[in-house]
Amino acid sequence: MNRYFLPVCKEDMEERGWEQLDFLFISGDAYVDHPSFAPAVICRVLEAAGYKVAILPQPDWRDSRSFQTMGKPRLGVLVCGGNLDSMLCHYTAARKPRKEDKYTPGKEMGKRPDHATLVYTKIAKQLWPDIPVIIGGIEASLRRFAHYDYWEDKLLPSILTESGADLLVCGMGETQIREIADYLAGGASGEDLHYIRGTAYSAKALDGLEEFTELPGYDAICKDKRLLAESYRLQHENFDPFYGKTLVQKSSRGLYVVQNPPAMPLTEAEMDAVYDLPYTRQWHPMYDKEGGIAALEEVKFSIVSCRGCFGSCSFCAIHAHQGRIIQARSHASILKEAKELTQMPDFKGYINDVGGPTANFRHPACKKQLKFGACKDRQCLFPKPCPNLDADHSDYIQLLRELRALPGVKKVFIRSGIRYDYLLAENRQQFLDELCRYHVSGQLKIAPEHVANATLKHMGKPGKEVYLKFVKAFMQKNKEIGKEQYLVPYFISSHPGCTLANAIELAEFLRDTGRHPEQVQDFIPTPGSASTAMYYSGINPFTGEKVYTVHNPHHKAMQRALMQYRNPRNRALVAEALKEGGRTDLIGDGPRCLIREERFRTTGTLKSGKGKKPARRKQ
Known part of the structure; x- marks a missing residue:
């Protein structure tokens, strides 16, 4: 090119x-x-x-x-x-x-x-x-x-x-x-x-501003942490471009922040216009001597087919940034990009991903969203799929078939993540068949995030039974088509609402299912998410109920260690967690025990106390 x-x-x-x-x-x-x-x-x-x-x-x-x-x-x-x-x-x-x-x-x-x-x-x-x-x-x-x-x-x-x-x-x-x-x-x-x-x-000043919703101010939230949950709730209610109002917040330096209603979602033609621009798809040559930019390797041969997410997980801010209404590109635009990939000298025949925040969201959750917006007072998938949900994968299936048929394309993978509860909501289950036959590279990454329903409630994720239903369907489908493929589930430790008992429940689940995760993710409260509002305020912004949160680094470390209880370096922390959680029955030589009694040493445990914060740079 x-x-x-x-x-x-x-x-x-x-x-x-x-x-x-x-x-x-x-x-x-x-x-x-x-x-x-x-x-x-x-x-x-x-x-x-x-x-x-x-x-x-x-x-x-x-x-x-x-x-x-x-x-x-x-x-x-x-x-x-x-x-x-x-x-x-x-x-x-x-x-x-x-x-x-x-x-x-x-x-x-x-x-x-x-x-x-x-x-x-x-x-x-x-x-x-x-x-x-x-x-x-x-x-x-x-x-x-x-x-x-x-x-x-x-x-x-x-x-x-x-x-x-x-x-x-x-x-x-x-x-x-x-x-x-x-x-x-x-x-x-x-x-x-x-x-x-x-x-x-x-x-x-707010002179001339006629209609707006005022959020709790910065000084007020500093005095009462619970108001951050109220602020987030009001923001969430006004994310939608069809009915979102102007938002105002008294900030610092005697100023107000005024946010206008959100921009309207892009049309298919507008999405195509953005992604059809003449990108070189390379890092700038001035970086060659340093070995280039690693972040490009993950996406170089991937294609963005959509944006937005109606999954609305509490710990994710994508729906706040991209919106809840799905915006998708046309097949023609995507196929044009795929053909360009096949002409690149280092393309080996593999398209690494075709998706977005959630790969199998290719159209709005229901038809009324493009006329009235996403519902203010309910989620599309949580706590269960909405009766109006359009769980139709036919357009995505057709797109993937067209991509597979292109000369020079050997395989098209899906790696940006799927919502298995949305997949299961489709009666025909045709997408599961296509997924397993053509688009899994031996392992499929999915994100149940936890198994304790008390924790999942605050995450905005479906219950454990939905995850187990998908696991069963996935294994049955692979047996039917004669393939040996596996699921790689991702879990988060110390999310708001996750007690020590919930963390132990997850560890037992990992034991019973034979999972031994090499990498685990400790919850990071990033700006702009509902979970961060919970972490800071101790309040679920959607329900108003109090939420247990783990702030002490040592207690966070215990929850994380429980997810990798087989790692010898974690044995002291795991033993401490089990004792504190009243589950010493899981220490010993029995088949259900997480660690052995004789291998536990009291030395090497982490000290309690706050983690050291990075100093803010002088500006």
């Missing part, structure tokens, strides 16, 4: 004959020109609209001169911390520094600051105070209101008021960025941008 990268330096601008940019895009990630990377998408959308845009990836925030290498842009500066929240990029669930950053050349750590969006924005505002600085991406989007930061262990005000940005783009942003660019190109003022759907801005 004879395609070109976007400019990243002054020399690139000169080659194009540009004296000045329209927009400078500052990114916390390295530049990867692939539709799975937000900076590339937004910049390609602007390029297609006729604007001169360049990417400045991972500038040195300790030297403002690195921000000025391509000069002052004419219309505005765009800032994105990266594909992930920068704090999640830097720190683990134990608040320890990570060893590598897959979005940086050679996985090197330290190429972006903590709270990257905030830091970059402050520098841009200092350098160019007279032009708009607009923030977006996952970090900005999910920190737009007062939020709990797990790594600092404190409530933080809106990133909008703290950074001094002129505008915040909520969600994916393609519609908003075109409208913003056209307004600015037409000579609009900063205040003219305040009427764009899917954006938020700060204001000193």
Whole structure:
């Protein structure tokens, strides 16, 4: 494919004959020109609209001169911390520094600051105070209101008021960025941008704002943690673009945050237009000497077929960022991309994934969503599938068949995850047959997350019996077609609502099913999720009931150790957990015991106390 990268330096601008940019895009990630990377998408959308845009990836925030290498842009500066929240990029669930950053050349750590969006924005505002600085991406989007930061262990005000940005783009942003660019190109003022759907801005007063819903303010939540649950509930009730209202929150620095109603979902034609843009699907050649960008390897030969998620798991914020209404690409657009993959020199015949947040969501949960929006007071799949749910996989099955038939394609895998409760809701079960026959690479990853129904209730996930029903159906189908394929379930420890007894119940389930997970996930409260609101407030925002939460790092470690009770390094913690949970019957030589009595030593247990928090960088 004879395609070109976007400019990243002054020399690139000169080659194009540009004296000045329209927009400078500052990114916390390295530049990867692939539709799975937000900076590339937004910049390609602007390029297609006729604007001169360049990417400045991972500038040195300790030297403002690195921000000025391509000069002052004419219309505005765009800032994105990266594909992930920068704090999640830097720190683990134990608040320890990570060893590598897959979005940086050679996985090197330290190429972006903590709270990257905030830091970059402050520098841009200092350098160019007279032009708009607009923030977006996952970090900005999910920190737009007062939020709990797990790594600092404190409530933080809106990133909008703290950074001094002129505008915040909520969600994916393609519609908003075109409208913003056209307004600015037409000579609009900063205040003219305040009427764009899917954006938020700060204001000193609310004069002229007629109808809005006010969230508990930052100071009020600081005084009463329970109000964060109330704030999240009100936000959740207004996520939908069809009926969501303007939201207002009194923030810091004497300012209000005003969020306009969400942007409307993209049509099929609009989705196609975004993904049909001329991406090179490569990292920029300037990273070759460091070995490239590891994050690209996971998605290079994958295809995004849809966005949005009506699964609405409590610990996930995708539905807050992409919406609950599914938006899908046409078969023609997807097949065109697949054909381009087959022409790439390193393509071996395997499409690694065709999906989105949830692979088998290819259309809205029900027909009324495209007219009235998703229901405000009920979920599509939880606590059980809605009677109006359209659990039809026929379009997805047809798409996969068309992809399999392409010359040069040997196999099409599904790896972005499926909702097995949605699969089971389809009466014909045709998709399960196609999945097992053609789209599993020996192992299928699924995410039951837990087995204790008391915990699953707060996760927003179906009960254990649904998971077991799917396991049975999967094994029967593979036996029927003569294939030896396995499920790899993912579980989360120490989620809000998970008591020590629930953690022991999960350990017993792993024992009884012969599961020995090599990797487990400890719950990380990331900004913008219902589970994070539960973790901080101790309240389930949907029901108002109190929720047991594990904050002590030692107790979190015990729950995590129970999931890997066979690991010798965990025996002391497991024994301590079993004794504290009143389950010493699981210590001994019996067939149901988790650990043996004689192998337990009291040395080596972790000390109680709070984990060390990363110091917030001076800005």
